[in-house]
Structures are given as C-alpha cells and as structure tokens.
Amino acid sequence: MILRAAFSRKWLLTTFLVLAGGAVCVRLGIWQLDRLDQRRAFNAHVEAMRAESALDLNAEIPADLAEMEYRAVVVSGTYDFENQVALRNQFHQDTYGYHLLTPLVLDDGAAVLVDRGWVPAEGNDSPSGWSRYDNGGQAEVRGVIRLGQARAQIGGVPDPTLAPGQTRLDFWYVANLERIALQMPYPILPVYIQPDPNPADTEPPIPFQPEIELTEGPHLGYALQWYTFAAILVAGYPFYLRKQVTGSA
Numbered sequence: 001m002i003l004r005a006a007f008s009r010k011w012l013l014t015t016f017l018v019l020a021g022g023a024v025c026v027r028l029g030i031w032q033l034d035r036l037d038q039r040r041a042f043n044a045h046v047e048a049m050r051a052e053s054a055l056d057l058n059a060e061i062p063a064d065l066a067e068m069e070y071r072a073v074v075v076s077g078t079y080d081f082e083n084q085v086a087l088r089n090q091f092h093q094d095t096y097g098y099h100l101l102t103p104l105v106l107d108d109g110a111a112v113l114v115d116r117g118w119v120p121a122e123g124n125d126s127p128s129g130w131s132r133y134d135n136g137g138q139a140e141v142r143g144v145i146r147l148g149q150a151r152a153q154i155g156g157v158p159d160p161t162l163a164p165g166q167t168r169l170d171f172w173y174v175a176n177l178e179r180i181a182l183q184m185p186y187p188i189l190p191v192y193i194q195p196d197p198n199p200a201d202t203e204p205p206i207p208f209q210p211e212i213e214l215t216e217g218p219h220l221g222y223a224l225q226w227y228t229f230a231a232i233l234v235a236g237y238p239f240y241l242r243k244q245v246t247g248s249a
Helices: 002-006 012-051 127-133 177-181 219-248
Strands: 072-079 085-092 095-105 111-120 138-147 188-195
Touching: 012 219, 072 111, 085 111, 095 188, 111 127, 111 138, 177 188
Parallel strands: 111 188
Antiparallel strands: 072 095, 072 138, 085 095, 095 111, 138 188
16 A cells, blocks of 8 residues: 555655655765775775885886875985976965975986975065075985876866967966976976975975875765665655555545
8 A cells, every 4th residue: 555655646756756865865875985995995005105115216216106106205316496386375384385396307317396395475476586495406305205186176276278389387286297297308207206394394495295194084974874864765754654644544
C-alpha cells in the first residue's frame, strides 16, 4: 500500500524529491571520501619526501624532479637579478607585498627559480626598486622543492597574456613556470625552491614556507553526515508517508 501510494499522482513529486535528495546526499558522501583519499595520498607523499635526504641539484637533476614536491633540496649557483619576477598578493605579518622569484643559474647554464621571500609593496611597484635586495651573485640555497601553478586558484585573477610588442611580465599572480620560462634567456627547471626560513630574518626579502598540517581533515565526518542525511530521507520517508496515508483514510 505504501509503495503504491508513493507513486500515486498525489505523492509522486514528493517521492521523486526524496529519492533525488537521497541520491545527492550519497553523491556528496562519495565526494568527501574521494577528498579523504586525496588527503591521505598527499600526506603520504609529503612524509615520503621528508624522509628523503636533501637532493643536490648540482650533482643530479632527476627526470622525475616534478614528482618530488616538498623534498629538501640544496643547490649552488649565481643569481640573475635582471630576470627576476614578483608574485603579487603576498603578506608578511598582515603587511601587503610581493615575493621575489629569482633565477639561480647553475654551472650547466640552466636555472632554477628561487622564491627569495617577501618584500613590501611600498617602493617595489617596479623592478627598479628591487635592486636594493641584490645580495651578491653567488649563493647556496637550502629549502624545499615546490611546483608552480598553471592557473590561479578558484576566484583568483588570471595572469594577463603579453600585449603586442611586450616581451615579459614583471608581476605574476601565480608561479606559472611554463609561462615564466618563455621570457627567460635560458632553460629553467620545472620546479622552484622555497628556502628554509630563519626566524632571525627581519630584513626583506624574508623567506617563507607554508605550514603543512598532515591530518585527514573533516572529510570522513562529513561523509558520515551526508550518508546519515540520505538514510533519514530514504528510510524515514515510508514512515512519514504511512502516517499521512492512514491519517487521511
């Protein structure tokens, strides 16, 4: 009787909405479990990279370098301040500024970009102001490997394409290594380096590395919530319908 009533003309739309709502909740639960798998894979990758010894880029540049994000790295070379660029929308202690991405040229003629850190926006709205942070050409950098971004995060502003006759962009919203490479006079590696920060660094450029929280996050709890909502909708609907049908009989 309940099944017949559920698909009667009077209750058909309600039944459809309940089933659709239950299906949506189940799909959202699956999505949260997918996010959990991704988080676990990310955590495992970071832990595996942290367990590796520091990679010396002067001795070896592995073919799978782009798969080694967050591995410790050490490299020596010569900074090319003429070809450095800046990342917009960077903050240090709530003060707006930029991060300087500077090519470090290796002995073989290739280069790796180094995020030397934060500089204030004031006085640095053009590359002419960046020369005050040139700290000598030769350098040894210790830090971690990071991957660039091909596009801005959701809601971010995309980097503009070059205008006719324009050969380079000085300011970027993301470290788009593929596009930045096009304006470099030498090949650059498919990764960049974030140097190890020093709490004693108070003079720009100030290196930065994000804190990585290796937890599973709330995804499992959210998945269980969505499955609970689905069960309440689908399993509770027949009882509700029975009460409505018998009450009106």
